[in-house]
Amino acid sequence: MKKNLSRRSFIQRSAIGSIGFAAMYYTPAFPNMKKPGMRFGLVTYQWGKDWDLPTLIANCKKTGLLGVELRTQHAHGVETNLNASQRADVKKQFADNSIICIGYGSNFEYHNPDPKILRENIEQTKEYIKLCKDIGATGIKVKPNYLPPEVPKEKTIAQIAASLNEVGKFAQDYGQLVRVEAHGVFTQEVPNMKAIFDQVTEPNVKICWNSNPTDINPPGLEGNFNMVKKWIGDTVHVHELNIGDYPYQQLFNLFASIDFNGWILLEAEAIPSPTDKLSAMKEQLSIFNKLITNTKRA
Numbered sequence: 001m002k003k004n005l006s007r008r009s010f011i012q013r014s015a016i017g018s019i020g021f022a023a024m025y026y027t028p029a030f031p032n033m034k035k036p037g038m039r040f041g042l043v044t045y046q047w048g049k050d051w052d053l054p055t056l057i058a059n060c061k062k063t064g065l066l067g068v069e070l071r072t073q074h075a076h077g078v079e080t081n082l083n084a085s086q087r088a089d090v091k092k093q094f095a096d097n098s099i100i101c102i103g104y105g106s107n108f109e110y111h112n113p114d115p116k117i118l119r120e121n122i123e124q125t126k127e128y129i130k131l132c133k134d135i136g137a138t139g140i141k142v143k144p145n146y147l148p149p150e151v152p153k154e155k156t157i158a159q160i161a162a163s164l165n166e167v168g169k170f171a172q173d174y175g176q177l178v179r180v181e182a183h184g185v186f187t188q189e190v191p192n193m194k195a196i197f198d199q200v201t202e203p204n205v206k207i208c209w210n211s212n213p214t215d216i217n218p219p220g221l222e223g224n225f226n227m228v229k230k231w232i233g234d235t236v237h238v239h240e241l242n243i244g245d246y247p248y249q250q251l252f253n254l255f256a257s258i259d260f261n262g263w264i265l266l267e268a269e270a271i272p273s274p275t276d277k278l279s280a281m282k283e284q285l286s287i288f289n290k291l292i293t294n295t296k297r298a
Contacts, residue, residue, distance in 0.1 A: 038252070038260060040288040041067030041102060043237060043267040047277045049074040053090065057097050063281035066098065067263050069141060069235065071105040078104070078135060080127045087134035094136060102235065102263055103137045103179060104128055109145035110163035111156050111187070118163065125167045132176050139177030141208055141235070142167070144187035144196060157192070161199035168202030179235050182210040189214050190224035197231045206233025211246055221247055222298065225254045234262030239269050241287040252291050253298040264288065
C-alpha cells in the first residue's frame, strides 16, 4: 500500500496527466508489444458466460484470445465472496496459462437519484477494485448508465462525474484503472460522455469505447472519436466484426492515429450464439488480424 501511495503522490506532484498515468499501467500489461499495437481479447458477455474459470482460460488459450475481461454474475464465479486463497488461485490460473486477466466487467452505475442506491454502487465498486488487484487484473469496468428524465441533465452528469472521481481516487491506491463503458440510454452518446469527462479529475478514470450505433451520429465517427480521444483508456469493446455495418476499419484507423496500445475486446451479442463458439472465436480473431493488416492512420 505504501508503494502505491508514493506513486500516486509522485503523479500528483509531477502533473503528468491522465495519459501518463494510464501509460504506467499499460506497460506492465504488454511488455513485449510494439507501439502502437492492438491485441484481441474476450469479454465474457455471451460466449463465455456459461464456462467455469478453467474452461474459460482453456478456450481462450485454444483460440488465441489471450486477454479476458471477466463479466460479473457469470459461471466463472469470480466475485467478492472469494477468500484470499481463492483469489490467489484465480491469479495463478491466469498466470500459469499465459492468459491476461485484463479486468473485471461490473454493472455498477452512478446515475440513480436515490442517494442510498448511489452509495451502494460506489461502495461495491470499491470492494471489486480490491478483488481486481487480488486476481491480477488492471482495472474495473463501470457504467454511467442513464439520464433520468425527472432530473436535470446537468445534475446527473455532475453526480456521475463526482462518483467516478471518488472511485478513481480509491482505485489509485490499488494500482487500478476505472474503465467507464460508453453505455446506457443517453449516456452512450459521445457528447454526454464528453460532458461527464469534462468534470472527471482523477487520471486513472478512462473511457472504454463501446462501438455503439450512436457513434456515427453527427458529427460522424471521426468527429465523435476526436471529442473524447484524450480520455480513451486501454480497452475497447466491439461486437462481432462481420455482423452489421459498424465502420470497424475506420475505427481501427482512428485508434492507430492515437497510437492506441491496448485491447480490442470481443463483446459478442448476436442471438442465438453460435453452437461452436471456439470456431467462432478463431474466426473473429482472423477478421481482427485482417483489419489490423489494413489499418492506416486516420
